[in-house]
Amino acid sequence: MIRILIADRHAIIRAGLREFLSTERDIEVTGEAAFGDDVLKKINTDTFDVVVLDIFLSGRNGIDTLKLIYKYHADLPVLVLLPFSEDLYAVNFFRAGARGCLQKNSGPDEFIRAIRTVSQRRRYVTPSVADSLINVFENPAQQPAHQKLSRREFQIFYKIANGQLLSEVADELFLSAKTISTYRARIMKKMKLTCNADITRYAINSKLI
Structure with missing residues (x-):
């Protein structure tokens, strides 16, 4: 069973994700958080397999929270949810320790696939993010x-x-x-x-x- 912590400032989004994920036999939402500090407290007291992280958390923002997760729980996979095109943020969030980045408006199948991928300690990269990452290395002057x-x-x-x-x-x-x-x-x-x-x-x- 993949135990999920959903970190999003909006209760309605957390509820929607929890309801959606409840249909998957191998995935269970076992924690929720609206504030960055709450995320850190929960991962210090409970066990999770994946953190689904909104970048616009209340209080401590997503990138700060991600850095602290990676600092103290480097083996805990984090899937970052982005409100805009992934490639605008992806490089920086992967540098900060994210295992995957995904737009919030991605399809249900892709979201489930991303969770399962990062839960296996593998990186989840969409084609647009892959192009962005390759461009950083091949054409650093054009990034x-x-x-x-x-x-x-x-x-x-x-x-x-x-x-x-x-x-x-x-x-x-x-x-x-x-x-x-x-x-x-x-x-x-x-x-x-x-x-x-x-x-x-x-x-x-x-x-x-």
Whole structure:
């Protein structure tokens, strides 16, 4: 039996996924969470085979939660659900430890296939994500600017894009404000941006937020 933890900020989506998965004989939803911190608490107290993770969790966001899952439970497969095209996020989420990435509007058969695949400690990659990953390695100069960022840089980029102050980012990541400023400068240089508003504009135009 594949034990699933569904992490999504919307109760109606969690209920829908639970109802849908209840028809599968080899899959059982044994936990739910709306907040990133709740995900971490549950995986520390209960046993799961797969975490189905929404990137827009309440409280601690999806990429922060994913990083902490991978840090303390590196063998726990995580299937990330994305609201937009997978290839916009995929590289960064795979770097952060995800076993698979899938759009929320994917078909039921593909969703089940993805769960079963990652539960076997294999990666689930859609054709569009595969093309994106190959392009990163074969044509690094042509990849989107945000995919040139390291895992930590993307994490900070994402927070700034969502309007967080550098001091807030520093507090959340347990880093100094000076360190966050240094990361921000690297992000600006790599992406050829000049201010926080440019970061937010880029994220919106690229459908990252």
